[in-house]
Amino acid sequence: MLPRALLAKFIPKPSTFSRFQFSQQRGLHSRNKKAMEFIAKGWNALKEVDRVIDYCELNDRRLIPLLNKAKENFELALEADNTNTHARYWLSRLHMKYHVPGANKAVAAALLVEAADMGDADAQYALGCHLRVENDDVHSDQQAFYYLEKAVDQLHPDALYLLGAVYLTGDCVKKDIASALWCFHRASEKFALAL
Known part of the structure; x- marks a missing residue:
């Protein structure tokens, strides 16, 4: 029979760490979280544009700040997480559908193809x-x-x-x-x- 001191080396001691501290589940990465926050802000700006666009011209000056805000947020989401397909999709949709300053159909098509190919x-x-x-x-x-x-x-x-x-x-x-x-x-x- 082995001495108690030798067995004590192999018996796990009660840990001072919480069992949830080293969770095996992968949470939302901080880059993804930040990107999703930017996407939500951009999407909210687009929802506001969609809400008021029926009451004004397509290229009304009052829409430009909202469109710029949406574009900026989608671009920031791509900077935060370059692999985010939602940011690519919404930025391409912004360039294709809306009269945003600096809209480029070629960029929109490229972003849409990239997002589609990324799944x-x-x-x-x-x-x-x-x-x-x-x-x-x-x-x-x-x-x-x-x-x-x-x-x-x-x-x-x-x-x-x-x-x-x-x-x-x-x-x-x-x-x-x-x-x-x-x-x-x-x-x-x-x-x-x-x-």
Whole structure:
């Protein structure tokens, strides 16, 4: 039998540390948290623009401070966390949809493609929709279908509905009623959860 002193070396002593101090769960990184704060501020500015835009001109001077605030916050979010896909998506949407000073459609397209390639479902859906718009110079139906499928893989409700319509009509793919029904069913489940 081993002496008690020798066994004491192998028996764990009560720790002075809390068992929650070294939690194995990964929390939200401070960069991500700061980026999400900037995104929330930018999104709130855009919501205010959307609220008042119906009562004024698209390039009204009163909207410029709100648009600049949104743009600045989305850019700060990207500076805080360069891998944040939400910041890329919202900044691209800001450049595409709104008359923000210094808007650049090429930058918007590049940001949207980057966000979609990084796995953001909203960006994949938006890019699929933009590529789906009829353009005689660009044959982008298969690219649009590719990005819509990637958004459907993440169960994006609008992408599910649109892809269901594509399968139902046979537009750019072989007509497939079973796949269309599956997409519509999943979309209805997602929309029901959102209500």
